[in-house]
Amino acid sequence: MENQPLDLDQTMEESNAKELKVFKKRNWKSYIKEFFMLFLAISLGFFVENQREAYVENKSAKVLAQSMLEDLEQDRKALQEGILFMEEKDQNMDEFLRMLHAPGGDWDTVAFYKSMTMVFSTFPFSPTDGTYSQMKSSGTLRYFDQRLVNKMNAYDNQLKKTVFRDELIEKAEWELVPLAATLINFEVTGELRFNKPITKETYIKIQDQDTLDLFINKVAVVRTMTGRSLQEYKAQLLLSEDLIKEIKDKYKLY
Template sequence: MEENQEIAESGKDISNIEMISSLKKKNWKSYFKEFFMLFLAISLGFFVENQREAYVENKSAKVLAQSMLEDLEQDTTALHSAIRFNKEKEFEISSLMKILNSPQSTWDTLAIYQKMTATFATFPFSPTDGTYTQVKSSGTLRFFEQSLVNQMNAYDNQLRKTLFRDELIEKAEWELVPLGAEILNFEVTGELRFNKSITREMYLKIPDKRTLDIFINKIAVVRTMMGRSIQEYEAQLLLGEELIKAIKDNYKL
């Protein structure tokens, strides 16, 4: 009797163990399934979010690219005008130096005044760089491909050199002003600058050769700076045209 009872209890124990084992297996499968579904949901969420961000970035990049393209096209137009103006000014300065280096008896006073007026005339290049400045400061430069970013940075670096050369020309011209004011009647150059009839006396007060040499030398400095500035403008223009092409090709604009 006791033996039968022990066998029965033993059978129950085995049955309970098998049931617990079965439940554990079911629970493990359930946990694994839940974990997998959670992992899948998180991964899908990340994928959707990344796709959404990529879409927004691409959309924003295209809008910014269009704005930058407009800035660059304005720059190239301005650079063409600045190069043309500076080359004409450089020619006038060279002509002035040729006159001043010839015998004083052959000088054409009106021509000297006209060419000095041209020497002091200015046509500075003012870049339209609002979009690039905004993109760089806001961190949205990362929206663009690295090759395009490299071109943008190269254009900006050249721009700094170009503007620096403009500053050097302005400095050289200001250093010429005091001596020029002693030699010439600036009221006449003012009339010539605004295409007015000459009403003031055109005189040339050059007391000695030393003063003339200093005058010519200061004019030569302006011409030298003009030549370097033209080179920087041409380099700026080339980079600008290449960047315009790259933006159009990348964004089908």
């Protein structure tokens, strides 16, 4: 009889231990459930946010692609006109150099002046690259897949070469100016350049063979630079047409 209180205490302790164990087990299950629900909510939030950002980026990419397409089409038109201009200039300078190599008495003075007018004529190609420059500076190039970005970058790199070649033509022309100014009447070339009737004296003052050789050499340099620039224009045109097709196909811009 004396051991009964001890058994009761022991039984109560065991019962309390079991209840505590069950409670802890239930709490762990509750914690795991709450953690899982929180993880699911966060994951869903990230997914929704990523989907929203992807939608905004895709929509922005299409707007930028449309703007880029308009820039490229302007470039394509300018390049086509530039190629025609430089092909005509190259042909004219070829004929001019043939004239210069002929005896001086056979020169057609008016043809000489017209050829000189063409030698000093340039094509004012100015790339329309505002959209690309904006995307590059703002980081929105990331909206496009890498294949398209690579083509945009290649087009921009070619533009640098094309513009550089144009600058070389202009430099060669300026180097010819001082010599040409001593040989011909620039007032006449000015009239011809603006399609006005010739009212000034047309003279050619080439006094010796050395002067003629130097003049021929400088005209030939302009022609060489024009030929190289023509190659760059053609390469630029091919890239523009390829990029235009790529953008149209990807974003259904027809």
